[in-house]
Amino acid sequence: MPKTMLGRVVRFSRLLHREGVEVNPGNLIDLCKSFEHIDLQQRVDFYAASRATLVSRFDDLETFDRVFNSFWSTPLISEDMTLTDTDVGGNSDLDVQADVSEVVDSADMQEDVDGDGESEEVGYSADEALMAKDLAAMSDREIEQARKVIHEIVNIIANRRSRRRVPENRGRELDFRRTWRRNALLGEDGVELSMKRRRIKKTKLMLLCDVSGSMDCYSKFLIRFIYALKREIRDVEVGVFSTRMTAISRLLKTKGIEESLHEVAEKVHDWAGGTDIGGCLREFNDKFARDMLHSRSVMIIVSDGWDRGDPVIMGREMARLRKRVHKLLWLNPLLGTPGYQPLCLGMKTALPYLDYFLPAHNVASLIELAKTLRSVWK
Numbered sequence: 001m002p003k004t005m006l007g008r009v010v011r012f013s014r015l016l017h018r019e020g021v022e023v024n025p026g027n028l029i030d031l032c033k034s035f036e037h038i039d040l041q042q043r044v045d046f047y048a049a050s051r052a053t054l055v056s057r058f059d060d061l062e063t064f065d066r067v068f069n070s071f072w073s074t075p076l077i078s079e080d081m082t083l084t085d086t087d088v089g090g091n092s093d094l095d096v097q098a099d100v101s102e103v104v105d106s107a108d109m110q111e112d113v114d115g116d117g118e119s120e121e122v123g124y125s126a127d128e129a130l131m132a133k134d135l136a137a138m139s140d141r142e143i144e145q146a147r148k149v150i151h152e153i154v155n156i157i158a159n160r161r162s163r164r165r166v167p168e169n170r171g172r173e174l175d176f177r178r179t180w181r182r183n184a185l186l187g188e189d190g191v192e193l194s195m196k197r198r199r200i201k202k203t204k205l206m207l208l209c210d211v212s213g214s215m216d217c218y219s220k221f222l223i224r225f226i227y228a229l230k231r232e233i234r235d236v237e238v239g240v241f242s243t244r245m246t247a248i249s250r251l252l253k254t255k256g257i258e259e260s261l262h263e264v265a266e267k268v269h270d271w272a273g274g275t276d277i278g279g280c281l282r283e284f285n286d287k288f289a290r291d292m293l294h295s296r297s298v299m300i301i302v303s304d305g306w307d308r309g310d311p312v313i314m315g316r317e318m319a320r321l322r323k324r325v326h327k328l329l330w331l332n333p334l335l336g337t338p339g340y341q342p343l344c345l346g347m348k349t350a351l352p353y354l355d356y357f358l359p360a361h362n363v364a365s366l367i368e369l370a371k372t373l374r375s376v377w378k
Contacts, residue, residue, distance in 0.1 A: 021060045131364045136217035154228045204235040210303035212242040212275040237292040241280035242270040277307045278314030299325040307346030318353040329356040336361035
């Protein structure tokens with residue numbers, strides 16, 4: 001048993017995960033930061049804080065209560081247990097996330113020693129080395145670990161809650177307007193309560209990924225990220241380009257990731273070839289934009305900006321594209337390189353039309369992308 005409250009919380013969250021309750025590093029950070037606002041000696045306060053931060057679905061409440069009562073049957077804090085600054089929420093989000101990762105790693109090592117099972121079954125937050133490692137340098141095992149983190153990032157993007165409410169019999173908020181209408185004719189004979197909940201606001205994305213030779217070491221991983229987005233978010237359109245534009249939304253919708261990647265590579269004859277960004281954008285604007293975009297769409301272009309095409313054409317097509325969308329983002333893996341400056345002609349041509357220019361070279365940069373998208377759709 002870990003000698004810190006954070007250690008026990010991580011163990012508890014691992015048990016919840018095994019029972020099917022979706023828990024991610026953000027949930028753990030929120031719970032740890034809540035410790036400064038509650039008395040950990042009060043079991044009911046700790047229960048309320050845990051339930052509020054770790055449970056996001058109504059159907060998981062029964063499972064949460066069962067695991068909570070089983071795991072926390074002993075006092076929350078024992079005399080030999082240390083309560084660190086992190087446990088009471090004194091650190092920043094990054095510090096808390098690092099501490100959560102450290103405790104998860106130590107718990108994994110202890111499970112290997114004790115023989116309780118395979119530690120890879122539960123993948124909370126990757127350690128700092130994995131978060132910062134360049135995607136192009138990852139091993140197959142590290143890519144698999146990163147994919148688990150990517151799944152959590154996608155859930156954050158896909159399940160953003162709107163300020164609008166929708167009727168829900170099991171909702172937690174009383175819908176006064178519907179309650180009043182339904183009971184207007186009942187008088188004093190009875191009252192039927194109507195409930196509501198916050199609507200899950202699905203995002204609308206258009207992604208174009210550069211699969212030219214200079215992007216080859218990044219594009220396959222980034223397409224995996226795009227594939228995860230496509231599986232979770234219904235309104236996502238996807239295209240890849242090198243010297244030609246190819247729409248691949250249909251391929252990512254019906255098949256598994258490995259089969260999809262294989263078929264995409266076969267269909268895109270210029271994969272790992274040269275780059276004509278302006279020509280590809282012109283093809284997109286002429287053939288695809290009307291059906292795939294509207295004024296509230298968010299467009300994401302993933303490319304290093306190296307271009308052999310005509311910069312005049314690229315500038316003109318970027319201007320056309322910017323008028324069609326709500327926000328235009330450009331993800332560049334090279335932006336994460338120390339000392340990088342967007343000096344290549346293609347990148348310099350695109351910059352004036354962008355709302356956001358972001359790196360896409362490691363898992364941490366994709367987490368920042370998720371935060372940016374949440375701010376875009378507020």
